[in-house]
Amino acid sequence: MDNMNIDHHISQQFNVELEDLRNNVLTMGGMVEQQLTDAMTALVENNAALGEIVITNDYKVNAMEVSIDEECCGILARRQPTAGDLRLIVAIIKTITDLERIGDEAEKIAKMAVHLADLGDQKSPLDSLQHMGDTVRKMLRNALDTFARLDVEQAIETAKRDAKVDNEYEAISRQVITFMMEDPRIITRSLDIMWSARALERIGDHARNICEYVIYLVKGRDVRHTSFEQMEAEARKGR
């Protein structure tokens, strides 16, 4: 009986640790979301000062990654988790890598914003880029939500949005090439727009990765490198 109580206590303490870990991941996710939002605002509003803030704040995202990583290794060493708990830790180790890289891409967009503002470009960038920014922000938000609620159906739906993001990227890319051919004087600023679109496209990939980790975590099935159809079929199977 004593033993059981101890077990129970240990397990509760372990639950607290896991909950804390999950919360930290979500906090990091929130930071990254904010970085992306600010970077896009800086780009759309030609706001170099806001762009600089995003660049400066990237170290906070990095520090968060290192600290969560240490937390994961601590739990692996002390708790020696198995099955679902182990999958949670592994999924988190991977998720924070993707979050950190999303932070890097947001920083790149912020750099483009600063550069464009330096060029004295008063025109807003393409509407289509703003639209793509909104699509990607929503996708990231949904991916984090998916992680918070461990919702496989939402993970599938969100991962599928990546195809839409890729299409938007292709369209912007074609548009920008046309502009550059028509007026070579705008090549430099056009490339900034293209790099920003590219960064958004990468963020879509990372958000998709996070969704795939959620499916792995809940279902124990690795759905990376599969088509959307396979992912759906695998994820919807019972375990």
Next chain:
Amino acid sequence: MDNMNIDHHISQQFNVELEDLRNNVLTMGGMVEQQLTDAMTALVENNAALGEIVITNDYKVNAMEVSIDEECCGILARRQPTAGDLRLIVAIIKTITDLERIGDEAEKIAKMAVHLADLGDQKSPLDSLQHMGDTVRKMLRNALDTFARLDVEQAIETAKRDAKVDNEYEAISRQVITFMMEDPRIITRSLDIMWSARALERIGDHARNICEYVIYLVKGRDVRHTSFEQMEAEARKGR
């Protein structure tokens, strides 16, 4: 005494498992190296057929990542490693993510090679791009060597090469922009060159990441997101 023998046996078996895991990572590294080499050859020689082979073979790299990932999770669950063994597993989980992404970048270069060959471009791309390809290939080779030999000094030296890669990328980027401005008709093919350079630059980043995991693995110190000077100082401290 019996117990000791059993321990010894278990530990030997565990050693075999870890050795097998390390070998698989190196095999995956070799595959990725070959993909990069072939992609660059396809680009330099306008060899669309070779480019297609690289694109087709990417699934092998992906499959390898999934299989090593499962091996890692199996060892974590069965062996519940601590200290250095645990760090090895965590470092491997991260390393294979970077290797897989290097494979993706090699695939992108192969796609550019196919696209350029389709454009009927008979000219070789920039010498500077070939040179950058050599620099990055050498850096990747050294990063894998570093992992094989767990050589911290070489890890530091190799990670530092990333600055050289970044400089080469910047130079190519400026060169390509100049070409595009001079002759807007070559914008499409110039962008292929620029994307290829960008992919090489990303591969340099991933190779640097691998070096940083080796330092973490050997020294137990996380040197990500630090300057080269800090990395050196941290890595050379005794534990």
